[in-house]
Amino acid sequence: MNTKTNTLRMYHRKDHVLNAEAIASGALQRANNPGESMTTKQINYEFRERLNRILGGFSHNYCYQCGACVADCPTHRFLPEFSPRTIILEAMYGLEEDLIGHDSLIWNCTNCYNCYERCPQEVHPIEVIIALKNMSRQLSLHKPSVDNIINRVAEKGVTVAQTELVNRRRNDLNLPAFEPECIDEIRLLFEQGEKEKSKPDRSE
Numbered sequence: 001m002n003t004k005t006n007t008l009r010m011y012h013r014k015d016h017v018l019n020a021e022a023i024a025s026g027a028l029q030r031a032n033n034p035g036e037s038m039t040t041k042q043i044n045y046e047f048r049e050r051l052n053r054i055l056g057g058f059s060h061n062y063c064y065q066c067g068a069c070v071a072d073c074p075t076h077r078f079l080p081e082f083s084p085r086t087i088i089l090e091a092m093y094g095l096e097e098d099l100i101g102h103d104s105l106i107w108n109c110t111n112c113y114n115c116y117e118r119c120p121q122e123v124h125p126i127e128v129i130i131a132l133k134n135m136s137r138q139l140s141l142h143k144p145s146v147d148n149i150i151n152r153v154a155e156k157g158v159t160v161a162q163t164e165l166v167n168r169r170r171n172d173l174n175l176p177a178f179e180p181e182c183i184d185e186i187r188l189l190f191e192q193g194e195k196e197k198s199k200p201d202r203s204e
């Protein structure tokens with residue numbers, strides 16, 4: 001497959017037609033490098049193709065950099081350097097070294113889904129961010145705390161630690177004590193995931 005031709009084609013959603021590279025070139029120039037322009041030769045197409053193949057990753061191609069996602073992002077409010085728009089822009093450029101890693105800003109996303117609701121292009125920025133997190137985990141470049149969450153899901157089917165404080169609060173609210181549910185099904189899903197990981201990449 002000619003990956004460059006593939007990524008340079010016109011994408012459209014909701015009657016908007018755009019050229020992802022043209023948008024990215026202009027936007028990054030304005031945002032970060034007012035004195036420099038970035039050419040399509042500098043775009044990491046190989047990284048973008050890998051992102052395209054991960055569930056939720058492909059829609060980064062639809063972004064036209066309007067900024068609606070930033071306006072309602074709670075993380076951006078308290079951490080101005082975090083911006084879903086910039087993350088999508090970096091994905092359009094294929095800036096793997098900025099996006100993938102223990103210290104990447106992507107780990108500050110709260111998964112609130114406000115950007116999902118806001119985006120007029122159905123880019124679903126949160127899902128692109130989740131795809132980037134999954135790429136990081138595949139490369140063992142994720143935050144160590146992610147392993148704790150995965151272990152909790154595997155053992156108890158929940159992402160948040162069930163502490164004594166949580167149990168006391170549940171008791172105060174007349175809720176039953178927490179009991180893990182559907183653990184057998186969750187284990188099956190984990191086992192299936194391990195089997196899938198060991199298969200060759202059929203999208204190549």
Ligand code: SF4
Pocket residue numbers: 062063064065066067068069070084085088118119120121122123124125
């Ligand atoms: S709202 Fe959608 S189209 Fe606009 S900048 Fe964010 S991701 Fe891109």
Ligand code: SF4
Pocket residue numbers: 069072073074075076084108109110111112113114115116125126129
């Ligand atoms: S899901 Fe993440 S990127 Fe999207 S609005 Fe919430 S914190 Fe911001």
